[in-house]
Each structure stands twice: as C-alpha cells, then as structure tokens.
Amino acid sequence: MPSHALTIAGRVIRQLIRDRRTMVLIILVPLVMMGLIGASFPDESVLDYIAPAMIATLALFFSFLLTGISFLRERSQGTLERLMASPVTRLDVVVGYLFGFFLFALAQTSIIIFFTIYVLGANFMGELWQIFIFQTVIIAGAVTLGIFTSTFARNEFQMVQFIPLIITPQIFMAGILWPVEQMPEYLQWLSKIMPLTYGVEGLRDIMLAGANLLDVGFELAVLIGFTIVTSILAATVLRRGAS
Amino acid sequence: MAQEKSARPAVEVDNASFNYREIKAVDRLSLQVPRGISFGLLGPNGAGKTTLIKLLVGLLKPKSGSIRILGEATSRKTAHLIGYMPQLHSLYSELSAMQNVDFFARIYGLSDKKERGQKVEDVLRLVEMWPRRKDSVMNLSGGMRQRVSLACALVHRPPLLLLDEPTVGLDPELRVTFWDYFTRLTGEGATLIISSHTMDDAAHCDSLVFMRAGTVIAGGTPDELKQATAKPEATLEDAFLYFIHLGDKQHA
Structure with missing residues (x-):
C-alpha cells in the first residue's frame, strides 16, 4: 500500500462530507433516475432484464463523473501541483482517490441496488453480497478511468464532453438495449474493449441466472485488469498540467 | 560527508536551462544561495521566476545543467526539505x-x-x-x-522555503506582516527564496537577483545593487532599469 494513500483518501472523504449539497445530490440523483427508469418499464419481465444493466451503467456513470470532475478540480485549483512537490508518489494519489471515492460510489451503488430490488421490485436470483462484490470491481475501474480521463481536460466543460465520448457508446454497445451479436462485426469488436460490456454480462449472469463469482470469473478478471491498466495509465500521466 | 553537505549553500544552480517548446523560460542560469537568508528573485512577468522555482522544487527537470538543494541533487528525497507555496492559493476550498x-x-x-x-x-x-x-x-x-x-x-x-509571489494581492499592512514572518523564519535558520515583481519586496531581501528573459542580469544585496547605478538617490527600480539598459548596450 503506498504510504500516503490513506491520508489522501481521508482528505477526499472529508472534503466531500463537508460539501453538503453534493452529498445530498449523491444520494438523491440515483434515486430519481432509477425511479423514472423503473416507472417507464411496461412490465416486470422487462425490468428484471434491464435492472442488472442499469445498476452496472449507473455505477459506471456516476463514479466516472464524480471522480473525473473532482480530480480536475485538484488540478485546476493547484493542489495537485502542491502534492507533486511533496514527498507523495503518483501511485499514492491514484490509490488515495480510488479509496476515497470508492466509499461514496459504493454508497451510491447500494442505494441503486436496494431501490431497484426493494422499491421497483426487480426479481433477482444470485446472492446479494456477490452482486456487491461484482459492483465494487466495476466502480474501481470507473474511478481510475475518471482520473485518467480528467488528465486530458483543462476545465469542467471539457470534462463533461468526455461523457458522450466515453460513457454513451458503452451504453449502446454493451448489450444493454439489444444483444451484442446483432450489431455489425466491427462494433462487436469495439464492444469487447469496453468495460461496461463485461459489467453488464457478469451482473446479468449473477442476477438473472443465479451465477456465482467463480462463474463470472472471466468478466471479473477483465474488469480487474481494466482497473489495473487505467490505474497505471492514470499514474503515468498524472503530472500533465500539474507543473 | 554530512558535514560537507551542511557546509554547502542552500541552493546551487549550475548552468540550468528549461524551455517550453521554443520558449526559453530559463536560459543557462547559474546562482548560489547561502543558508539562512531571504533571497529574492526579482523580475517582470515572464522573466522565468516561476519556472526557476518549479525547477528548484523538482516539479520540472532542467533540460541541461544541474540543481542542488542543501547539498543534494533534487529528487523526491529532497521534497521534505522544502516548503513550497505556489502562486495560486492551492488549498482545498471545502x-x-x-x-x-x-x-x-x-x-x-x-x-x-x-x-x-x-x-x-x-x-x-x-x-x-x-x-x-x-x-x-x-x-x-x-x-x-x-x-x-x-x-x-x-x-x-x-530548512528551505520556496515562495512564489507570496505577497501578490496583499494589502500593505498584510505585506508588512508577511515580511515580519519571513524575518522571523530566517532568524530561526531557514533559507527563503521569494519570487516577486515588486521592488518593495526586493528591499526586504537580504540578497537578490534581477531576472530577465530566463537569465540573471545582476545580483547582490539591495544596497550593492543601488550603489552600482552610481546615483546617490537611486531606488531598486532605478537599479533594475540600469541593469536592463546595461545588458541592452552590451548586446548591441
């Protein structure tokens, strides 16, 4: 464990807790979104099929957005420069952010899962704790992707442009709305490099077919690999714009 | 070895250069800063002061030349020896x-x-x-x-403080307060390197260099720099202009 990562994680958590409005939005926005999505489904069977995909997608979307914007602020307000001049390593910063945001992303994902299951009434077969473990891996990848992507944005406007570029194609190509096999072959290849494809596939297997974590080992391994690769990439390019 | 290191100046810059693409921000710059003094980097905007401070703190690596901090080459190991105050407030606002x-x-x-x-x-x-x-x-x-x-x-x-324009935007009263802190810190043995473009700050420094276009055009105590103009009533501003004109004449 990088030695200063926990200090940075603690600071990230303290910062968010003191920002009450953001805290309220973190809880409220997924509830409103899931409520609207749930109410729009014509019948239960469609909800059951879509629910795992929505849970995976919203976790990816919110975690990516929250981390990306926060990290961009770290850069634009000059605190990243100050950190880079201190004894902390780049890995400290990435792991610290990962831990810090993980807590909030996990809280958000818990709200989404419980709301989908207990309020909207989506049926599921797998075990709840296994759904959570799988979700945490999706979140970890989204947080490191958010840090990495924020390196290429100079302001919030630019960061917001990355959402249609990075998140939207995944929604359309990850097999949420129609099977991946029905898309043109080159898009099927593209879907294979998208983490959401594995997130949706794995979560559907757990929630709809009652699979366990070993059964979705391949999807889990791909998502862990994605997190490791984006962590390394984020740490490598971290100094961009910090000096 | 430890004794040798402690006897060396707080900062040694030897022929260091750094450029942002075609722009030479620091150009074959050399300087030495003794320990326990307040040392000013004075010059207009774009003179290379901030780039030099970023080189000293280790945020940038010189393209050529070398930099030593308290006897050691700048690296992550020297980071704890330095206190860095960037130009922006650089604080977590929440x-x-x-x-x-x-x-x-x-x-x-x-x-x-x-x-x-x-x-x-x-x-x-x-x-x-x-x-x-x-x-x-x-x-x-x-x-x-x-x-x-x-x-x-x-x-x-x-032991070493690198302060990038710490008094910019401060009212005159607070500026005086800041200089009181700085004097107290050097009294306790710390070395302060302060960048500024105001001659009011320059007058407070124990020693300083005038910078222009990434190089040092003159250095010394405030009194030495004023005396160089050979005018009895010369201010530091006069001294800065004197050295700029001197440099221009030599180039011509």
Missing part, C-alpha cells in the same frame, strides 16, 4: 483552514498526532489564523487564504 494545514502536515510525514497538532496550532498562530481555523477556506478572504497557504508550506518546518 476544508477548513486547520484541515488543510493538517493534511499537508501528514503528507510531509508528521505522523505523531500530538506533535502534529502542536505544529499545526503553532503555524496557524504564527500566521494569525488560529481564531479562524474552523472556517472553510471558501469563506476566507484572499489575504487569509494566502496566510493559510503559507502555513501549509511552513508546517513541517523545512
């Missing part, structure tokens, strides 16, 4: 003044809670922010943020 200072104290290795608490309190009292310690940074005035930013740089009691 956190309180005390939480900001405490965070940087931890980052710089003050792991003992009691010791850290005492040092955070000491430094916040020094910059007269103890009564406002619980206020969020976003609710503080510009001058107060400058003071908290300075406290973050000072909290681990580094």
